[in-house]
Amino acid sequence: MPAMTLPALPEETFRRVLCVVAHPDDMEYGMSAAVARWTSRGIEVAYLLLTRGEAGMPNPPEETARLRVAEQRAACDVVGVEQLTVLEHPDGVLVYGLDLRRDICREIRRFKPDAVFGSAFDVETGFGFDQADHRAAGLATLDAIRDAGNRWVFPEQVTDEGLEPHSPRWYLQPGFQNATHGVDVTGEPLRRGVASLEAHAGYLAALPDHPVPAEFIPQFAAMSGKLLGVEHAVLFRAHDLQAPPDFDAVD
Numbered sequence: 372m373p374a375m376t377l378p379a380l381p382e383e384t385f386r387r388v389l390c391v392v393a394h395p396d397d398m399e400y401g402m403s404a405a406v407a408r409w410t411s412r413g414i415e416v417a418y419l420l421l422t423r424g425e426a427g428m429p430n431p432p433e434e435t436a437r438l439r440v441a442e443q444r445a446a447c448d449v450v451g452v453e454q455l456t457v458l459e460h461p462d463g464v465l466v467y468g469l470d471l472r473r474d475i476c477r478e479i480r481r482f483k484p485d486a487v488f489g490s491a492f493d494v495e496t497g498f499g500f501d502q503a504d505h506r507a508a509g510l511a512t513l514d515a516i517r518d519a520g521n522r523w524v525f526p527e528q529v530t531d532e533g534l535e536p537h538s539p540r541w542y543l544q545p546g547f548q549n550a551t552h553g554v555d556v557t558g559e560p561l562r563r564g565v566a567s568l569e570a571h572a573g574y575l576a577a578l579p580d581h582p583v584p585a586e587f588i589p590q591f592a593a594m595s596g597k598l599l600g601v602e603h604a605v606l607f608r609a610h611d612l613q614a615p616p617d618f619d620a621v622d
Contacts, residue, residue, distance in 0.1 A: 376600045380552040380607055382408075384540075387415045389484035391475055391512045393465055393504040395424040395443035395457075396571045401591055402488070402545065403450050404556040404564025405605040410451030411560070417454035418447060419478045421471065421508055426463035428577045438573050446570040450563050454482070465504040467511050473525050475515035480534035486541035487516055488607075496547060509544070516542055516612070540613050546595075546606030553599035553606045561592055561603045 388409060392398055398406065398418060406416050420443065423436035430438070440457055447455050458474055465471070479487060489512030490505045518524040520538030528534045546553070556564060568575075568584040575581050592603035599606070 377550060377553045377598050377606070379599070380543075380554050380609055382412070382414065382554065385409065385414050385485045387417070387482060387484040388486045388488060388543075389417050389419060389479060389482050389539075390488040391419045391421070391478075391508065391515075392490055393421050393502075393508040394427065394462065395420060395439040396446070396568070396574060397490070397505070399446055399564070399568035399571060401564065401588060401605055403446065403567040404560045404588070404592065404603075405554040405607075406452060407450040407563035407567070408554060408556055408560040415454075416450075416452050417478075417482050417484070418443075418452055418456070419475065420455070420457045421460045421474070422462040422465060422504065423457055423459060424462050424574075426461075428574060430577075432462075439571075442571045442574060446567040449567040449570055463504065465507045467507040471507065471511040472515045472518055473528075475512055476518040476525050477528055477532070477534065479515060479519035479539065480528060480537050483537045484539050486543055487512065487539045488543040489513060489516075491544050491547070491608075493548075513542065538612070540611065542610040542612055544608040544610075546608050548608075550595075550598065550606035550608055552609045553595060553601075553604040555596075555599060555601040555603070556592060556605050557596070557602040561589060564588060564592075 409416055424439040425432035425436040428435040490509035492506045492509035520536050522529050522536045565584050565588045595606045596602050596604040
């Protein structure tokens with residue numbers, strides 16, 4: 372039997388999307404093409420980077436951090452992201468814990484997104500073992516989504532900073548495995564997605580044998596497009612946090 376076509380992500384319900392990742396360039400390996408589509412349709416997208424990526428190159432850390440943040444700003448401009456927040460948690464040794472959850476919770480309460488995109492936190496992926504910072508960022512984002520809706524978690528943000536609790540409806544993860552939805556990025560969104568990774572020119576030049584963005588990004592998008600029934604797509608694992616529990620799915 373032919374594989375079932377995945378449904379499109381219900382982006383028509385989105386007004387604001389917050390993307391939380393560990394490093395500069397984490398959004399540019401495919402996901403930014405979906406961001407380009409969203410911003411072109413009037414959806415406001417903000418990026419929250421938890422580190423400055425200072426451990427990702429052989430240059431001195433402060434020099435690397437300046438370069439990578441600047442390249443991330445350029446990548447954001449390509450896909451229409453105006454709001455970029457970069458925190459200074461240590462790159463390479465990002466620690467899951469209350470400090471990380473608190474910082475992500477603060478940004479959720481401040482930006483009030485309808486959907487939050489976070490990294491996957493599986494140890495092993497289809498591409499090998501995932502990097503430790505990605506896993507810490509993904510798990511902290513998941514927990515911070517729940518934290519943000521509870522005024523008694525990090526209550527100082529409510530009482531001292533004037534941030535009201537907020538509960539996003541959608542939690543999105545990369546759909547590399549077990550995708551549930553997709554976004555059609557055929558045409559201009561894909562071109563802008565490729566260009567956003569190309570904006571990390573200094574970083575990519577420091578990586579030996581890195582594939583050419585204009586070759587591998589469309590290749591993966593074409594593979595994903597087959598599951599959505601379009602030429603090019605980005606896949607997500609989407610969770611509707613306001614949907615009633617499906618007790619029929621429990622054995």
